[in-house]
Amino acid sequence: MITRTLDLDRPSDARVHDYLLGGGSNFAADRALARRILAAAPSARLDALANRDCLRRMIRTCLEHGVDQFLDLGSGIPTAGGPHEIAPDSPVVCVDNEHLAATQGELLLSGSGNAAMVHADVRDPNAVLAAEPTRRLLDLDRPVAVLLFGVAHLFGEHHHPAEVIRGYTGALAPGSFLALSHLTDEFAPQQARDLLAALPGCPPPALRDRASLMSSLEGLEAVDPGAVPASDWRPDATSEDLRVTEPLSFALLARTPGRPNSPGS
Numbered sequence: 001m002i003t004r005t006l007d008l009d010r011p012s013d014a015r016v017h018d019y020l021l022g023g024g025s026n027f028a029a030d031r032a033l034a035r036r037i038l039a040a041a042p043s044a045r046l047d048a049l050a051n052r053d054c055l056r057r058m059i060r061t062c063l064e065h066g067v068d069q070f071l072d073l074g075s076g077i078p079t080a081g082g083p084h085e086i087a088p089d090s091p092v093v094c095v096d097n098e099h100l101a102a103t104q105g106e107l108l109l110s111g112s113g114n115a116a117m118v119h120a121d122v123r124d125p126n127a128v129l130a131a132e133p134t135r136r137l138l139d140l141d142r143p144v145a146v147l148l149f150g151v152a153h154l155f156g157e158h159h160h161p162a163e164v165i166r167g168y169t170g171a172l173a174p175g176s177f178l179a180l181s182h183l184t185d186e187f188a189p190q191q192a193r194d195l196l197a198a199l200p201g202c203p204p205p206a207l208r209d210r211a212s213l214m215s216s217l218e219g220l221e222a223v224d225p226g227a228v229p230a231s232d233w234r235p236d237a238t239s240e241d242l243r244v245t246e247p248l249s250f251a252l253l254a255r256t257p258g259r260p261n262s263p264g265s
């Protein structure tokens with residue numbers, strides 16, 4: 001589903017997330033929900049920031065392995081710290097189905113020759129891969145890094161998340177990457193339960209565990225250290241301030257087979 005109007009009375013994932021990251025593209029209803037989330041699950045803000053920082057490290061890892069084009073699915077509003085800033089010389093296509101994220105993204109990226117926004121539902125890989133900005137900016141004959149951060153838990157089982165992911169990884173050149181983060185109740189079960197209880201009236205996120213998600217990614221090879229809390233994924237000096245003691249999500253970088261060399265582990 002794609003939202004084509006700005007409904008200020010209903011919170012949106014993109015704007016709640018923007019609030020958690022300290023952004024200014026959110027409204028009263030978004031802030032009210034974000035505050036409810038933080039009251040129930042105090043780790044939520046640090047977890048969101050740690051995820052963002054983990055995405056930075058994963059993008060750098062992709063670049064180190066020669067993969068220098070990015071498809072950011074469920075990008076949210078492409079503000080500071082987005083892939084277009086982490087890899088400014090690389091082609092980046094951001095995709096979001098939310099009205100404000102898409103329209104603001106179009107404006108923010110309009111001056112860039114190598115980044116663009118697609119207003120689409122990421123559960124439709126064919127539409128995303130066929131969109132004009134995708135075809136113009138990404139060379140699908142070369143490996144692409146697909147970024148799926150903070151999105152797949154919004155897909156219920158009836159949305160067949162594994163099939164959606166395969167719709168991308170199966171269509172891309174061998175040696176492409178999948179960078180993913182996902183809400184879970186594995187590390188902080190009580191906070192995760194409280195988080196769900198704070199979302200009455202909202203579609204509840206699916207709190208999958210690492211084993212079930214990994215088993216649905218057959219054919220992909222996890223890059224060391226596998227699926228771990230975002231702040232534990234190859235932390236560097238910057239990550240120290242973002243260590244989450246009760247993580248609400250895990251992160252994973254995996255690669256499609258068929259390349260000549262394995263990524264360093």
Ligand SMILES: C[S@@+](CC[C@H](N)C(=O)[O-])C[C@H]1O[C@@H](n2cnc3c(N)ncnc32)[C@H](O)[C@@H]1O
Nearest residue numbers: 013014017074075076096097098121122149150
């Ligand atoms: C929690 S935010 C994550 C933003 C960003 N990926 C990050 O990790 O910082 C989830 C984003 O996914 C978007 N989203 C959710 N379902 C989507 C769908 N089916 N198609 C496209 N975007 C979607 C939301 O609008 C929101 O911007």
